[in-house]
Amino acid sequence: MFAAAVLAEEAPELSVLVLEKASKTLAKVRVSGGGRCNLTHACSDIREFVKNYPRGGRELIGPFNRFGPAETVEWFESHGVPLVTLDDGCLFPRSDTSEDVINALCKNTAQIRTNAEVSKVWPFDGGFNVKLAGGEQLSCKKLLVATGGGAFVEGLGHTIEPCVPSLFTFNTSDKELTALSGIVVENAQVSAGKLKADGALLITHTGVSGPAALRLSSFGARTLAETNYHFEMKINWLPSVSEEEIFQTLEKQRIDSPKKQVGTWSPVGLSSRHWKLLVERAGIDEKCEWGGCSSKALRHLAAQVSGFTLPIIGKNKHREEFVTCGGIRLKEVDFKTMESRLIPGLYFAGEVLDIDALTGGFNLQAAWTTGYLAAQSLASE
Numbered sequence: 001m002f003a004a005a006v007l008a009e010e011a012p013e014l015s016v017l018v019l020e021k022a023s024k025t026l027a028k029v030r031v032s033g034g035g036r037c038n039l040t041h042a043c044s045d046i047r048e049f050v051k052n053y054p055r056g057g058r059e060l061i062g063p064f065n066r067f068g069p070a071e072t073v074e075w076f077e078s079h080g081v082p083l084v085t086l087d088d089g090c091l092f093p094r095s096d097t098s099e100d101v102i103n104a105l106c107k108n109t110a111q112i113r114t115n116a117e118v119s120k121v122w123p124f125d126g127g128f129n130v131k132l133a134g135g136e137q138l139s140c141k142k143l144l145v146a147t148g149g150g151a152f153v154e155g156l157g158h159t160i161e162p163c164v165p166s167l168f169t170f171n172t173s174d175k176e177l178t179a180l181s182g183i184v185v186e187n188a189q190v191s192a193g194k195l196k197a198d199g200a201l202l203i204t205h206t207g208v209s210g211p212a213a214l215r216l217s218s219f220g221a222r223t224l225a226e227t228n229y230h231f232e233m234k235i236n237w238l239p240s241v242s243e244e245e246i247f248q249t250l251e252k253q254r255i256d257s258p259k260k261q262v263g264t265w266s267p268v269g270l271s272s273r274h275w276k277l278l279v280e281r282a283g284i285d286e287k288c289e290w291g292g293c294s295s296k297a298l299r300h301l302a303a304q305v306s307g308f309t310l311p312i313i314g315k316n317k318h319r320e321e322f323v324t325c326g327g328i329r330l331k332e333v334d335f336k337t338m339e340s341r342l343i344p345g346l347y348f349a350g351e352v353l354d355i356d357a358l359t360g361g362f363n364l365q366a367a368w369t370t371g372y373l374a375a376q377s378l379a380s381e
């Protein structure tokens, strides 16, 4: 839809038809960001920006330099959608509704056919035949596929990287941890084997969530799918401090407050309920006095702070934004034009490509950028 809106302005002489299988276009944009549409993210450095894309970041550097977040802001603001940047860098329409984004995209777009599901596409000399689910057949000179998923493109010879979920939260069988539901650790680190992710971590009634968990789910989407979401997660509740430094802090506590009970207060700034669990896991009675703890016990306690083991037994959907990792293999697409390297005249944009990102407006930004480049390329021809 974005590509069609750009084409309507940049090449009004072209005949453009949008085929949409649903009864309305832009359904995902409508519900995005909880109905408010987090349409991009503030950015001062494209190389930093692409770090939010576990898949597609490298390929998107060039495209973002041509049409990135700044150009997206300019486009929407000049099309009647003033934007606001929140403290976390997320950009939303000032009106707080995705309807304004939808209106801007639909305003000039020439022809849209809804309830028109494409079931098959095949090239002929000079263009493409497009078959609709009802049996009707159309033809066109150039074809842009922006279907989110890529079912019918496989028949054209393109490789589809397997689709697996990304951006999810984790379930655990550790009931003592989930009993702490509601606790947030502002800067934790979660890991699964070599994969590591930092950020705030929220303990939920089923497991762990929050930015650190979502980041791990996104960067580890393929690896974690192979484990069927059953693996041992390690949590470092205090990654800014080494395990040895934590041990030294505990030793100091033993010297300074020998008569105080270990379970009553955390000398490393964790909440008291959380601390009690770590003390128990280290094999120390919470009523034990600091002076009565051996160095070995304190080492065990430091290890619980730096390397808590959490058995993961599944995943949950993240409530606000979920995307799928997988899609058209990126090597098969020219990222200067978004044209297929296998079939001239065939273009791709958006989530149909093997591109996905973290939450925060990055997924829509990839869709705007690739749609814009495809439109530019079509217009220039």
Ligand SMILES: Cc1cc2nc3c(=O)[nH]c(=O)nc-3n(C[C@H](O)[C@H](O)[C@H](O)COP(=O)(O)OP(=O)(O)OC[C@H]3O[C@@H](n4cnc5c(N)ncnc54)[C@H](O)[C@@H]3O)c2cc1C
Pocket: 019, 020, 021, 022, 024, 025, 026, 027, 028, 029, 031, 032, 033, 034, 037, 038, 039, 040, 116, 117, 118, 119, 146, 147, 148, 149, 152, 320, 321, 322, 323, 349, 350, 351, 352, 360, 361, 362, 363, 364, 365, 367
């Ligand atoms: C609940 C939710 C909230 C989200 N919130 C955000 C957010 O705030 N910020 C952000 O950056 N990202 C968000 N995302 C992700 C973002 O919405 C997607 O990355 C983006 O919509 C992808 O755009 P797209 O045009 O490639 O695909 P889509 O938006 O999926 O559009 C593809 C269109 O093609 C149509 N179609 C599919 N197959 C056919 C066919 N065979 N024939 C004809 N038409 C077809 C579909 O009906 C659909 O309308 C969210 C996603 C979800 C699910």
